[in-house]
Amino acid sequence: MTATLIDGKAYAAGLGDRIAEGSADFSTETGRAPGLAVVLVGTDPASEVYVRSKGRMARKLGMESFEHLMPVDTTQEALLALIARLNADDAVAGILVQLPLPRHLDSLAVVEAIDPAKDVDGLHPLNAGYLASGLPGLISCTPLGCLMLLKSTLGDLSGMDAIVVGRSILVGKPMAQLLLAENCSVTVAHSRTRDLAQKVGQADIVVAAVGAAEMIRGDWIRPGATVIDVGTSRVIRDGAQRLVGDVDFASASEHARAITPVPGGVGPMTIMSLMHNTLLAAFRRAGRPAPSLW
Secondary structure, three states, X not given: OOOEEOOHHHHHHHHHHHHHHHHHHHHHHHOOOOEEEEEEEOOOHHHHHHHHHHHHHHHHOOXXXXXXXXXXXXXXHXXXXXXXXXHHOOOOOEEEEOOOOOOOOOXXXXXXXXXXXXXXXXXXXXXXXXXXXXXXXXXXXXXXXXXXXXXXXXXOOOOOEEEXXXXXXXXXXXXXXXXXXXXXXXXXXXXXXXXXXXXXXXXXXXXXXXXXXXXXXXXXXXXXXXXXXXXXXXXXXXXXXXXXXXXXXXXXXXXXXXXXXXXXXXXXHHHHHHHHHHHHHHHHHOOOOXXXXX
């Protein structure tokens, strides 16, 4: 068996086209474009690149991009004051604070200060509660992108056995909630899980989000399973640096029915899910029905 590649880049491109159409419709209806505000504290090069890429994508899809770059010694009070201004700004539909923040800042307090209706990263405790309760809210971007890929590959997920390896608030926990909402039977595994290989081998769906390079071996995978690899780690192979996932791609491809590559799988979906959430937030805040994008 050779697994089918789940092309996140191609799916993200199609989703982007639909988001661009929705942005144009929103601008026609309201006289303004959906606005995304991204806040970066400090000068981490990787974060700066990521913030710029979000701004470019927003503008490409017909949205306004507001980028707020703050010095590394920014105080908690100054950051919270900026968030308060963005909360009150009608031009801003979505707010994202780039994490991690410098150590002297309280990340939880910062996330909690964001208006939940503008929390396009889906990290506010209220949005997490909405997800757990099955109520409409904004969903964390990476898990949302994973679900889109799963449904585009498998269709109805009802009745399937799923395992999520990883229990972070960014991916693992919301991913489990999303799969439960799709009527899957869900196991959440982590670093202290006993007999992990056996549990992975029982699953129809494997979502790997543990952050350990190639930890999940191919012979763990149930023949015919679908594998979503969220992990990204840099390793040295043959004297060159390579990006790999949490799953040993080569061996897993011999067992799985379908699998996401790293790179080119989940990564493109994360930023496009952010754009999706921004458009959704804009329509909701304007009191207009949001378009169905996936």
